[in-house]
Amino acid sequence: MSTQRVEILGDTMRRLARRGARRNLSRVLSKVRPGDVAAALRKLVPTEQLFVVRLALEDFPDSAGEVLLELEPGERRPLLEQLAPSEIAGLLSPLAVDDSVEIVDGLEEELREAVLALLDRPDRDELQTQFAYEEDTAGRIMNTEFFSLPEDTSVGDAIAKIREHGEVEMIFYLYVVDPEGRLVGVLSLRELLLSVPSRALGEIMNRGLVTARTDTDQEEVAQLASRYDFLAIPVVDEGRRLLGLVTVDDVIDIVQEEAEEDFYKMVGTSDDELLYRERAWRVAGIRLPWLLVNLIGLTLTGVLMKQFQLRLNEAFLLAFAPVVMGMGGNIGSQTMTLTVRGLATGRIGEGGGRMRRFLFQQIRIGLVVALVCAAVAAAVAAFLEQNPAYSAVVASSLFLAIVLASLIGSLLPMAFERMGIDPAVASGPMVTTSSDITGILVYFGLATLMIDWLVR
Template identity: 40%
Template sequence: MLNKNNRILVESIKRLLRRGATTNLRKIVNKTHAADLSIVFRSLSVAKQLQLLEMIRDTEKKGILFSELDEDTFAALSNELELEDIVEVLEQMPSDDVADLIGRLPEEKSDAILERMKKEGSEEIEGLLKYDDDTAGGIMVTDFIAMPQDLTARKAIERIQTEYHDVEMPFYLYVVDEYGKLVGVCSLRQLVVVAPETPLKQFMTRDVFAVGTDVDQEEVANLVERYDILAVPVVDENHRLVGIVTVDDVIDIFREEATEDILKMAGLGEGYIETQNVFRSTRTRLPWLLASCAGGVMAFFIIGHFEGTLHRFAFLAAFIPVIMGMGGNIGTQSSTIVVRGLATGRLNIRDIWSVVGKELSVGLILGLVYGLLLGSVAQLQYSTVMLALAVCLAVVCSMSVAALVGSCVPMLLARINIDPAVATGPFVTTSIDIISVYFYFSIATRFLGI
């Protein structure tokens, strides 16, 4: 949902476009931050997007705009732009952002863009493209400050002033040996407070948090969060420094990972549904909803199996929705707690039995509370003690098993390297519904003496 300022901006630009007020549009477009313009672009046709893009004077600003656009919007816009215009913008962007954008394009077009880029820039981008998108190598920046360990503080400052004035992350100076291997790091504050002739190796921090190029981006983000650092150095298999992952990329990682987990938990895959067209959105949701449909069919057969019970005691049907709902709710709660705990590192796979035991205890206690409550309602409504006991016991069993399944499945999935977020989707929810119905009718049949 747009905030008030962005809503006003979108409405104002649309109104000026309709009126053809080019002069006013040009002023607004060039004064507005590229991140805010990307929000405007989502609600415009490609023709209008091109019209606004031509008004932006600063090529660097166009690059920021490109990096902020979602995948479908950028793909549609790039199809209408000349390759030379795209190359001009990409050459002014950080290498990691360029690699991300080129990775979204068809292979034929991305190859054509790389051919037209300057040799040095294209080689750097191709080097990044060889890594998977969700690894440290795929998101790292190759523009960083690195100097030999024998260099003095004075010489280091002079080199920063002459060679590194355009570097993206100037807060850390990485120290390497004669083979380019990472041996330490120092901050700019350390650099200016020590004696000018002090070698870097005498005051650098040797305990450096570094990651390999194949480390998952989520692990990199957790490292930044845990140690409150602004960048993480990335090293190759020989421990040579090849890039850094900056904090702005880490923020994007947290947002992407959180969005991906939420979509998986809702049974929507892991793509951005809100930016997809009707056909793609339908195709994405269709297989996930198949589990719910199959579960409904299984519940139908289970209820049909107890048709005799329902025929004699029709009032049993009144408690089906609430028993299924209570089981489904606590199952979702348990799985959400476990999935989030695993994602943030607060829970470990080795803790499976303590986690499952805790959630099972919680499910049992809550089941007793709500079982007694619903049993009392059944007693007051139908004046049947056995029905009240059956409802009470069914709720206890349903909520206990749901908590067990909801906590156990994510832990087991994580153990076999499957994203545990899928455990809160339709598969687990539907299985809990089936279990709840089966327990309810089995207990009711035995208690009512059928």
């Protein structure tokens, strides 16, 4: 649905919710997809949102959960907290296991336990089994409702069984298992339909399997799906027994979630802000640690500037100090962002000298940028002071600051990666602080060396 139509739908839902026109609102919801309802919900105030969700629960119990799944965790949580445990349990019943995990995962522990207690024993056991896996792993997000057949099944029988199990979500591939349930092969539906009906699956299946373990990080699963253009990745245990699937809809969610997570980390915060945006103290607690690191770095920069100012006692030198610091910080942040993203997606790795190639590429780019910026800064400095030595100090220090910032922006994330520290979390404040300090040291250090020529 286009943005304009979502706006119209939101206005309609708001008007009907305010009037309490349940029958008319129900008629509107019956004609709209869950994703569009979720988009329109964002246009409503919390009381109106709750009215619509409760109406969807009563009139469309099979799709009400899908509406909430389309919302961001920070949008979904306040709504769920206003629902009774029995209402949340009703939302979960029609959903696939992985979708139920996503909803229950965002609940406070007390509410989660209350909801789980209301579920049927098989559903509760299935959810608790997946909660036993680490967060953000393949085991936590996999769908345990999959379709597999023994390798001695004929093609004709396999097609018939697929028709019998039409309720299974997203049958993209037919997975072939041995008598112990171990995954031994896979077939696409196209390969199955084009095969002779009398042939056994074991004769035509592909044995070159790409799988994930239950403890595989979800981002790695997404990379596998992207690298091989698969619509689903099978999840197996240590004995290669098939436990579930991570399907393409989950992969899309993972890519979006990881990109947002990396973005928040690089600016020194967390996507938990979306969950606690109404709690100022909680959000401040998330932001403060790396802001304090930045504060320490900036304080050190200020101390260095004061020391140089006392030694040099030349006020005109301060004019270009922000330029050197700012340009170094900018190029350092750009390089750091590329490095962190490259490490996250696997484009920068240890194999084949990819790290070295990336590093040399960033140095070359830094040299080109430094030459251009230094020439411009030198011209401006010459215009302001008519002193060749001043222009030389400005140009040289800016050139060195930019090249060094390119190195810092590349090397620091790689170093954190090797030390087992998440580069997305630690790199931002460290690169900014390091670039500032480096710029100050280079600029005032060169000025100190050339002070006799500067004051003539």
